[in-house]
Structures are given as structure tokens and as C-alpha cells.
Amino acid sequence: MKPVTYPMFAILLMHGMLLSAAGPPLITPPPRQVEWTGRALAVGKGLIFETATSEERQVGRVIAAEFKRIHGISAAASGKGALRVVLALVTSARGRMELTTATGVQPYEAAASDEKYLLETRPGKVVILAETPRGLLYGGMTLLQMAVKGSAGWEISGARIVDYPQLAxxxxxxxxxxxxxxxxxxxxxxxxxxxxxxxxxxxxxxxxxxxxxxxxxxxxxxxxxxxxxxxxxxxxxxxxxxxxxxxxxxxxxxxxxxxxxxxxxxxxxxxxxxxxxxxxxxxxxxxxxxxxxxxxxxxxxxxxxxxxxxxxxxxxxxxxxLMESNRCRGDNPRETLAAHLRKLxxxxxxxxxxxxxxxxxxxQRNHPQLGRLSPANSVPPFDSHLVLDQLPKDVIMAAWNYDSRQEWPVIQYFHDKGFAVVACPWKVRKNAVAMINTAKKLGIMGMMQTTWDSLxxxxxxxxxxxxxxxxxxxxxxxxxxxxxxxxxxxxxxxxxxxxxxxxxxxxxxx
Missing domain, CATH: 3.20.20.80 (Glycosidases)
Incomplete structure (x- = not known):
């Protein structure tokens, strides 16, 4: 009996895979490392999320609900004809097993973030691995953007992704x-x-x-x-x-x-x-x-x-x-403020x-460098800037500036003082770019995007x-x-x- 040979297209179909003629989808934020395979996975009768822990199941419910809302793709009741999506924490037995067979295991393990995730499309399934439920969710958010409507129905663009954030x-x-x-x-x-x-x-x-x-x-x-x-x-x-x-x-x-x-x-x-x-x-x-x-x-x-x-x-x-009364200053205004901050x-x-x-x-408002370049409101009689060194070093300084369009030295000032700092821009793109680029350059704790009355x-x-x-x-x-x-x-x-x-x-x- 002669061996039966199949064209590659037929083999890929048997594994639920399609050669994708379209280019890769837009993913935002862009993944840190991504390799597009050109081989898409057919969604078929829907998605079935394979999970083992309560935390994995909760993330699966969120991602399933968003697939239904955004793409109209339902979660399947059974695996027959559906695309499997494995969500696994690497702390679990299944997560460790899946990690050993992952192509991206080395760059994944090298990444220091506890929010990292690894996403790979394999024959008949998608695998998302992470250290934490938050990392699993981020992988799911990326997967949502990999869904593409093809001529034969919905498909997931084939990829191998290792991803993690710059700012914690x-x-x-x-x-x-x-x-x-x-x-x-x-x-x-x-x-x-x-x-x-x-x-x-x-x-x-x-x-x-x-x-x-x-x-x-x-x-x-x-x-x-x-x-x-x-x-x-x-x-x-x-x-x-x-x-x-x-x-x-x-x-x-x-x-x-x-x-x-x-x-x-x-x-x-x-x-x-x-x-x-x-x-x-x-x-x-x-x-x-x-x-x-x-x-x-x-x-x-x-x-x-x-x-x-x-x-x-x-x-x-x-x-x-601006006050005319000493009622709220005390005999030593600076100590009055310091005592307040200690109490809090x-x-x-x-x-x-x-x-x-x-x-x-x-x-300090009249600081020769910083006072001119930022919101600076320390003035006599309180001179509240002089209380800074009395603050516990676990206080996080939220450094806000809504006008800066270039590197802003106030962030580094508090960073050098030993405080964790978050950079806080507002609604203007150039302001956000300058503030967050400074945060990344200095390696500070992160950022806090404000909205105020312009949500x-x-x-x-x-x-x-x-x-x-x-x-x-x-x-x-x-x-x-x-x-x-x-x-x-x-x-x-x-x-x-x-x-x-x-x-x-x-x-x-x-």
C-alpha cells in the first residue's frame, strides 16, 4: 500500500492552522519580543479556555467575555471543533510542563518582571504562561488583538511572544x-x-x-x-x-x-x-x-x-x-507641618x-533651578521644603508637571533624595512623552497619568x-x-x- 501524502496546506488544516496572507496585526502596547510565524489558527466553533486554578479561571472568564464583546467569538462548551487556549501560571505543574516545551523559554526566564508573559501559538492551541494572574491577563489582552477575520472565519495570527513592561x-x-x-x-x-x-x-x-x-x-x-x-x-x-x-x-x-x-x-x-x-x-x-x-x-x-x-x-x-492670622501656623510653623506629616x-x-x-x-518656590521649572509652593513661614528630609523614605513622591516638554529635573531631585517617584503628566501628548521618557531614563518606580476635569x-x-x-x-x-x-x-x-x-x-x- 502506497503511503498517503498530503500537501502542506492540508496538513495545516488538520491541525487547525492556516497560512495567513495578511500582515501581522497591530498590537498595543507593542510586545517586547515577537516572531510572527505566518501560520494562523482557525477559531472554528469558538474558544475553550483550559485552566487548572481559580485564578486562571477568573482570568479566562475576563478574556472570554472580551472576545465575545469585541469579536463576537463565544467560549465553546466543549473542545470539539474549538480552539484551545491554555492559561497557566508557571508555578503550577501544568505551567512548568508547558514552559519546558516553549520556544521562548530562555528570553522569558531572563526577563525580571513579575508581570511578564509568554504567548505561543502551537498546532491546535494557544498557550499563555505567566508568573502571576496579572501577567496572564496581559497575555490575554494581547491575544484579543491577534484575532483577525479571514475569508474562512475568525483566526488567531500565529506568533511567539515574550513580553514585559519597562516601568513597574x-x-x-x-x-x-x-x-x-x-x-x-x-x-x-x-x-x-x-x-x-x-x-x-x-x-x-x-x-x-x-x-x-x-x-x-x-x-x-x-x-x-x-x-x-x-x-x-x-x-x-x-x-x-x-x-x-x-x-x-x-x-x-x-x-x-x-x-x-x-x-x-x-x-x-x-x-x-x-x-x-x-x-x-x-x-x-x-x-x-x-x-x-x-x-x-x-x-x-x-x-x-x-x-x-x-x-x-x-x-x-x-x-x-496668604494668611493674615497665625491661628493655624503655631509658634514654629515648620514643626507644625512636620508633626502633621508624622501623624499621617x-x-x-x-x-x-x-x-x-x-x-x-x-x-522651594525661589529655588534657582527647580523653582522656575515646576509647580513649587514652599514659601515662608512654613518653608515646607525643609521638612522633606524628615519624611519616611517609603513615601512615594508623585511629581506632577503638565507643561514640561523636555526632561524635567524635579523627578531626578526626589529620586536622588532616596524617594520612590512616579512621573505625573496630564492630557498633552508631548508632556506625557517627556515625563515618561524621563521616568524610563532614570529607572524610577513608574508613572501616574492624570485626567482631572478632562476625563x-x-x-x-x-x-x-x-x-x-x-x-x-x-x-x-x-x-x-x-x-x-x-x-x-x-x-x-x-x-x-x-x-x-x-x-x-x-x-x-x-
């Missing part, structure tokens, strides 16, 4: 003002996850009801029960969810241009808690800690005992010498929570900043087409009924 901490700061729609916050979290951010900072201002301090929020505003799903969404996307409450300036609960004070406009009896103009807390009044600590505690509970908390402390305008630091240290602080009150229009910059934070130094953002690279991921989200991926947590009990 990649966060998005979101404000909830009285006019902020929570669907807009949900959209921003989803966009950030799409560009592989790993942290979200939520500053609720006067827009979150407080059971213990009801005077600090407006009557018709959000409840903790309404904010909780956003916290759960971030957890489902394996993000650090970080609450923020300003503990010095911005004590009005509103931005300065609003001319509103959430407390004093309605409850003037609380005036002793604030400086003369109400903008900052009165640091000589010990009663401020009753309010602050009650609210800190509520936020820590709402965010499920997070690892981080943002204390703000920026733009304490009263301490620029001790509160969070006892709870094993690491804090962020905005940088500006720790830069919707900042979303393209969220994508740009996310790509820059992920990629190696020297990456040219101009190589990414603007429409497909930055706008399409936003357009892929519906205007209403946004995905509730937090539902993926229910079966795991996380």
Missing part, C-alpha cells in the same frame, strides 16, 4: 466630581486595562457620602455602594485600586476655580477645622484628625484594605503666606499602607502614556497609527451598558 508601576488618576458620571469612570478603567495599566487612583473629592462625617459630601452624590463596583472592576482586571483623600490643601472638597466649600458653605460651625480662607486644613487644630481618620478608615474599607493610599497634600495655598505617616504605617504625596509643597478628552493620552510606560527606552510613539492605535480601543467600548467584568470574581470568591 503604571497608574491612572481619576477624579469623581459632582458632575462625573460613573460610566465615564468605568470606561476609563477599561481603557487603562486595555493599555496594560496596573493601578487606578480614585479621588472622590466631595462626591462620596460618608457615614461618619456626612458634612463632607453633598446631599445628592454617590454612595459607597455605587463606587464599590468600580473597585471590584479594577480588582477583576488585576489592578491596584488606590483611594485618595487630600489631607492638607484642597480641604474645601472642590477645585479652587469652583469657589465652593462643601463643608463651610452649609455648616459654618466647622470653621475652626480650616484656615482663614477654608482652602487648607488648620494644622494646629487636633480636631482635624477626627475628620481625616474617619474618612481614611471608610476609604480603606471601601477599597478592601489596599496596599497604597494617596494623601494629596498639594497646593496648600494658605501656606504661601504613623496612621498608615500602623495599617501597613504605603502613601503617595504630590511633590509641589516640597520644592473623556484625556483618554487618547491614557493610551499613549500606557504604551510609553510599557515599551523599552527610545520607543517612538509616532510608529503607532493614531486612529487604530489609540482611538479604536476607545471606540470598541459601547457608550452605555459597559462591560461589568467584576462579575468574573464571583465564582472565585476573591
Amino acid at each position: 508601576f503604571r497608574s491612572l488618576h481619576i477624579c469623581i466630581f459632582p458632575n462625573t458620571e460613573l460610566e465615564g469612570v468605568r470606561q476609563a478603567i477599561l481603557v487603562a486595562a486595555r493599555f496594560k495599566y496596573n493601578a487606578i487612583v480614585i479621588e472622590t473629592w466631595a462626591s462620596l457620602k460618608s457615614a461618619k462625617r456626612p458634612e463632607t459630601a453633598y446631599k445628592y452624590t454617590y454612595t459607597p455602594e455605587q463606587i464599590k463596583p468600580l473597585v471590584e472592576l479594577g480588582k477583576a482586571l488585576h489592578m491596584e485600586m488606590i483611594p485618595m483623600l487630600n489631607a492638607w490643601g484642597h480641604a474645601s472638597g472642590m477645585r479652587g476655580n469652583s469657589s465652593q466649600h462643601v463643608v463651610l458653605d452649609r455648616f459654618p460651625q466647622f470653621k475652626p477645622l480650616y484656615e482663614e480662607d477654608g482652602w487648607s486644613f488648620c494644622l494646629t487644630n487636633p480636631d482635624i484628625y477626627g475628620q481625616l481618620f474617619d474618612r481614611f478608615g471608610e476609604l480603606l474599607e471601601l477599597f478592601d484594605n489596599p496596599r497604597y493610599f494617596h494623601l494629596g497634600l498639594d497646593e496648600a495655598w494658605g501656606h504661601r503666606g 505617616a504613623d496612621y498608615f504605617a500602623e495599617r501597613k499602607v504605603r502613601v503617595f504625596m504630590w511633590h509641589d509643597m516640597f520644592i 473623556d478628552v484625556t483618554l487618547p493620552t491614557v493610551g499613549e502614556a500606557g504604551i510609553l510606560a510599557w515599551t523599552q527606552p527610545g520607543f517612538n510613539l509616532d510608529t503607532i497609527p493614531y486612529d487604530d492605535g489609540f482611538l479604536k480601543p476607545i471606540r470598541d467600548l459601547p457608550i452605555t451598558n459597559l462591560p461589568k467584568l467584576e462579575a468574573s470574581l464571583k465564582a472565585t470568591g476573591r
